[in-house]
Amino acid sequence: MSALLGIDYGGTHTKLLLVDGTDGDGPILARESVRTAGVDELGQEVRRFVADRPVAQFAMTVAGTFDAGTGVVRRSVNMPWLDGTAPAHRVSEAIDVPGSAVQDGIATAVGEATLGAGRGAEDVFVIALGTGIAGAHIVGGEVRAGAHGGAGEVGHIAIAGEHRCSCGQTGCLETWIGGGQLGRRWAEQRGSGAAAVSTAHEVVLAAEAGDEPAQVVLRNAGQALAKALLQVSAMLDPAVVVVGGGVARSPQWTVHPAFDTARRDATFHRLPEMRLAELGVWAGAHGAVLAAAHELA
Ligand SMILES: [Zn+2]
Known part of the structure; x- marks a missing residue:
């Protein structure tokens, strides 16, 4: 064999x-x-x-x-x-x-969609929350890359606000929940713009310890992710959305509230099943x- x-x-x-x-x-x-x-x-x-x-x-x-x-x-x-x-x-x-x-x-x-949290579903959208944010639409085990290979850029859909994104736009999803951006949002929230930029993990630890500015930052991050989930649902209507990546490792602060908010705010949407990644x-x-x-x- x-x-x-x-x-x-x-x-x-x-x-x-x-x-x-x-x-x-x-x-x-x-x-x-x-x-x-x-x-x-x-x-x-x-x-x-x-x-x-x-x-x-x-x-x-x-x-x-x-x-x-x-x-x-x-x-x-x-x-x-x-x-x-x-x-x-x-x-x-x-x-x-x-x-x-x-x-x-x-x-x-493809691994996560086929063998992880998306297994059994034909039509899966995977969001990876890392330093940047990656997205991919997988249908029947194959990525729908688009005409120029540029599909799935969920990190750069416009959500709200004036924060400048690495892509040149303002207000992208990444400016709210990208691993490289959470520390900046926390510094702003505390009014300490010049302080050393913290990691996403440090923001979560602070929120767990009761730091209110950190909790506000993560609440905003979850709301931005909820908006993105509704937009993905409106555009692609996948059966399952899987959310993973480093920032999703503390899901009670970001991903689970985002799932709840998306369910609450959905109107015409046919919501997908929303699941946490499983394969790590x-x-x-x-x-x-x-x-x-x-x-x-
Ligand atoms: Zn962007």
């Missing part, structure tokens, strides 16, 4: 996942998280991980844009050593197994396994 290998090659950690069979949803044979190193070291690491188990195909995530035909990375903001290289090709040579690259956000969304940091590796299965099929 052959197996599939998923490699989620992240900025700090790399997840290795070996799944039985060639459908992508078989039992997990082995999984391991290792510190991210260069591509040559990764090849050795994967060879050790796979040992003598027969692998039919692998896929690895790339954090950035790459040429779909050759796998050559055009630009990776967080992993610049990949620019101009074909990492999946080099790993393939190192382990003597055919493999391909898959964009990391797509792998995470392993979603990308599962998505890579599914990409490998797709290549084989």
Whole structure:
């Protein structure tokens, strides 16, 4: 019996996942998280991980844009050593197994939609609340990327306010609940604009300790997310919306209130089932396994 290998090659950690069979949803044979190193070291690491188990195909995530035909990375903001290289090709040579690259956000969304909180549903929208915000609409296990590959930019739909966003617009969802923005909103709320910017986690800890400005910031964040959920529902009418990512790790402060507010404020909307992500940091590796299965099929 052959197996599939998923490699989620992240900025700090790399997840290795070996799944039985060639459908992508078989039992997990082995999984391991290792510190991210260069591509040559990764090849050795994967060879050790796979040992003598027969692998039919692998896929690895790339954090950035790459040429779909050759796998050559055009630009990776967080992993610049990949620019101009074909990492999946080099790993393939190192382990003597055919493999391909898959964009990391797509792998995470497909993993979560197919095997995580969205499993069983045909039409799923996945929102990842990280430093930035990523969205993907997955129908029948495939991402609807749009005519120019630009669909799903839920972080940059306009919500309210005058805060400048990283994209150049003002008032985007990201300015309210992006992991990089919550600390700024908290500093404003406290009237301490020049203070060092806190992380999203620090804002949550402060709110838990009873800090009122932090609670206001998270309440606003939840309301902004609720508006976004209603807009996604109005535009795409998915059966399920899955919300995950680092900021969703304290869901009682952000995601659960947002779900409640969206239910309360819905008028004409046919609301989706709203669920928290389930696969956590392993979603990308599962998505890579599914990409490998797709290549084989
Ligand atoms: Zn924006």
